[in-house]
Amino acid sequence: MIAELFNEPADPATPQRRPLTPEEADRLPHIHRLLLGHYGQPAPREPWDPLTQFIYSLLAGRTKTPSAHQVMRDLERYFQAGPGNWESVRDATVAEIERAIAVVTFPEVKAPRLKAALMGITERYGSLTLDFLARYRTDKIRSWLEQFEGVGPQVSAAVVNFSTLRRRAISIDANHLRVVQRLCVVPRADAAITEERLMRLVPETWDAEMLDEHHSLVKLHGQTLCTFSEPRCEACPLLDICPTGKRNTGELKLTAPTPGD
Ligand code: SF4
Secondary structure, three states, X not given: OHHHHOOOOOOOOOOOOOOOOHHHHOHHHHHHHHHHHHHOOOOOOOOOOXXXXXXXXXXXXXXXXXXXXXXXXXXXXXXXXXXXXXXXXXXXXXXXXXXXXXXXXXXXXHHHHHHHHHHHHHHHHOOOOOHHHHHOOHXXXXXXXXXXXXXXXXXXXXXXXXXXXXXXXXXXXXHHHHHHHHHOOOOOOOHHHHHHHHHXXXXXXXXXXXXXXXXXXXXXXXXXXXXXXXXXXXXXXXXXXXXXXXXXXXXXXXXXXXXXX
16 A cells, blocks of 8 residues: 555656746745844754654644643653654553643544544554655655645645655745735645745755745744734834735824824
């Protein structure tokens, strides 16, 4: 079954695409430079193995980052598990997993999905690991991961980009999506289409690590200044290139009291 999915050659050459205009080609690098100037260089990631990243990403959806990190520590403590040794989580009952992951959002949904995915991986590969994915094409890895319930493009991109697989992809979480939509970098769409459109703008020189750094900066921006309910556009390093920010600050000026009021 595994062979059927992965019987194609290694990653093909980058498909032909329309050449970008100079403005398009600099769109993401310009945003990157501005965010780097504001936030500084993100701490380099120490990539996890693909299965550990998969478990983290499956549980981290709609959960604040500190809680997502906490749940990994909780899983490790509760089941004496960890990288290279997740069998005790797979073999636990759904109720036990649900108790152990209580710190994340929707534990009652994520617990059965996690157990089913860990069992599914074992069934299909013969043991509980995702290290074998390193031999296969990025698009095939992603579609294979996305066969499991609850695994969408955001999770599959995180696994291929953040883990030791280190492939080119952008994990479009809610923060990333909101920021690029407000900046009007690409037309408004769901996360999967947004990633596809953004990848067309990514310079060919950006490797997996650079894409990870870009995602970290955009996500950090969404968590700090470009928040869901209260974007602080007046303090934003992207204001000059952000149509939403210009509209927001223009509205603020229009509604500000005039002298003598
Ligand atoms: S200017 Fe405002 S809306 Fe635009 S990216 Fe900055 S904080 Fe977000």
